Amino acid sequence: MTKRRARLRRAMAVLAGALVLPALAISGTGLPTAAADDSEARPAKAGGFQVFPVPTPAAGLGRIVTAPNGDMWFVEKETTKLGRITPSGAFTEIGVDAGLGALNDLDIDAAGNIWLAYAGGVARVHPSDVSAGVSYPTPLRFVREVRVGPTATWGSGSIANPGVVRIAGGGWTSDAVPECSGALGRGRDGLMWCAEWDRLIQLNDAGTSGVTYPLPANATYPYSVATGPNGKIWFGRDDGGSMFTSPANGNIGWVADNGQVGTIRTGDRTAPRSLVTGPDGNVWFTSVGAAKGIGHVDAAGVGAVVQVGNYEPTALTYGADGAIWFTDKANNSIVRVARESLWVTNVNVGPNSQLIPHAQPATSAKKKVKADKKRKKATLTISCASGVTACSGAIVVKAGKLKVAAGAYAVPASSTAKVKIKLTKAGRKLLQRSKAVKVKVVLTAATGAQTTRKAKLTR
Numbered sequence: 001m002t003k004r005r006a007r008l009r010r011a012m013a014v015l016a017g018a019l020v021l022p023a024l025a026i027s028g029t030g031l032p033t034a035a036a037d038d039s040e041a042r043p044a045k046a047g048g049f050q051v052f053p054v055p056t057p058a059a060g061l062g063r064i065v066t067a068p069n070g071d072m073w074f075v076e077k078e079t080t081k082l083g084r085i086t087p088s089g090a091f092t093e094i095g096v097d098a099g100l101g102a103l104n105d106l107d108i109d110a111a112g113n114i115w116l117a118y119a120g121g122v123a124r125v126h127p128s129d130v131s132a133g134v135s136y137p138t139p140l141r142f143v144r145e146v147r148v149g150p151t152a153t154w155g156s157g158s159i160a161n162p163g164v165v166r167i168a169g170g171g172w173t174s175d176a177v178p179e180c181s182g183a184l185g186r187g188r189d190g191l192m193w194c195a196e197w198d199r200l201i202q203l204n205d206a207g208t209s210g211v212t213y214p215l216p217a218n219a220t221y222p223y224s225v226a227t228g229p230n231g232k233i234w235f236g237r238d239d240g241g242s243m244f245t246s247p248a249n250g251n252i253g254w255v256a257d258n259g260q261v262g263t264i265r266t267g268d269r270t271a272p273r274s275l276v277t278g279p280d281g282n283v284w285f286t287s288v289g290a291a292k293g294i295g296h297v298d299a300a301g302v303g304a305v306v307q308v309g310n311y312e313p314t315a316l317t318y319g320a321d322g323a324i325w326f327t328d329k330a331n332n333s334i335v336r337v338a339r340e341s342l343w344v345t346n347v348n349v350g351p352n353s354q355l356i357p358h359a360q361p362a363t364s365a366k367k368k369v370k371a372d373k374k375r376k377k378a379t380l381t382i383s384c385a386s387g388v389t390a391c392s393g394a395i396v397v398k399a400g401k402l403k404v405a406a407g408a409y410a411v412p413a414s415s416t417a418k419v420k421i422k423l424t425k426a427g428r429k430l431l432q433r434s435k436a437v438k439v440k441v442v443l444t445a446a447t448g449a450q451t452t453r454k455a456k457l458t459r
Contacts, residue, residue: 185225236272247271267349
């Protein structure tokens with residue numbers, strides 16, 4: 001370790017801080033200012049989500065981040081481009097070859113500066129003139145992630161070349177300790193956290209040392225770190241998979257004030273990555289395992305994992321419009337999905353999931369069940385109270401012990417709808433003899449909860 005520190009200090013002396021790039025090898029002369037210079041995507045709409053194909057084929061989409069002005073920026077790893085998509089779907093793509101090797105990651109500071117992580121260093125650009133940037137070569141042979149803190153910008157190394165770089169005041173400092181090997185995340189206390197394969201490290205502000213929090217056996221290999229809704233540092237982990245298997249055995253975890261690590265299993269077929277805490281109090285994540293989708297969980301463990309069409313989320317951001325936007329490397333697209341579509345699990349997450357489903361709002365039925373003229377179907381009015389999920393489940397209408405009608409309901413929260421149900425043979429016979437029959441309406445929610453009320457079946 002002493003020899004490695006010495007090599008790093010010699011490298012720091014040679015590099016001597018930041019290098020100002022006159023052009024940063026940008027294609028073009030900065031961001032287009034006219035609308036005609038942007039590529040306006042024509043999104044495909046389906047099932048509560050919109051798809052925006054990225055103009056450059058096989059771009060190798062990576063992390064996406066929402067800027068202070070609401071635009072969303074993402075990296076195109078295979079083409080060394082920086083991409084922007086506006087909330088209206090307009091694209092801008094800009095080459096950002098800083099001479100530092102492969103482009104890996106990005107983050108955005110409060111002033112709107114975009115920080116880019118390359119294999120050989122970090123660069124900073126501003127949307128007003130991307131062609132003028134500053135490059136910070138580092139002794140780390142591979143900078144995997146970059147994150148902005150309150151006093152500095154940080155970069156992390158890789159498993160093969162662990163380390164951490166801290167950029168502040170026009171220069172950088174680096175040390176072999178702590179040996180960060182991937183995920184970075186800023187805590188609410190302003191300190192940066194990084195991941196090693198079997199521990200999380202809370203870095204000191206100088207980046208020269210840190211407090212280590214060992215992870216239990218079911219929480220090793222954290223691939224993403226972010227501040228959670230309860231002020232704790234949260235992480236997503238999985239087994240990483242192989243060239244033959246998908247990542248699996250996913251957990252979402254956090255470090256408590258007493259240093260103890262807690263975890264929530266998200267399912268054996270899940271693999272949580274790209275953690276982002278939204279203003280709605282949820283930790284949002286992508287699942288890159290066999291159960292591909294968008295997941296969320298709150299501090300109480302309530303959450304879901306939702307497949308969005310046939311898309312494969314890579315990284316996500318919480319949009320300024322309140323929707324979730326994600327990159328899909330496999331389909332070379334940006335996808336926008338409304339949060340209203342993400343409250344109920346619709347994919348097989350595998351065994352051992354500890355996610356608690358959202359409770360359905362209270363459901364009520366009107367007193368009248370009206371049969372149609374042919375007496376084959378009847379209409380029942382159902383109301384769903386306010387909440388984040390729709391009211392859904394089964395309907396059974398009984399006259400004594402006889403089942404006279406049955407069906408299913410799905411009513412959005414805070415709304416009322418008329419639901420068609422099918423009359424049974426027994427129900428049709430009763431209506432032949434009488435214009436009105438006293439019945440009991442039983443609503444059984446998808447969660448198993450039941451509500452019952454007295455009503456009349458009429459013709």
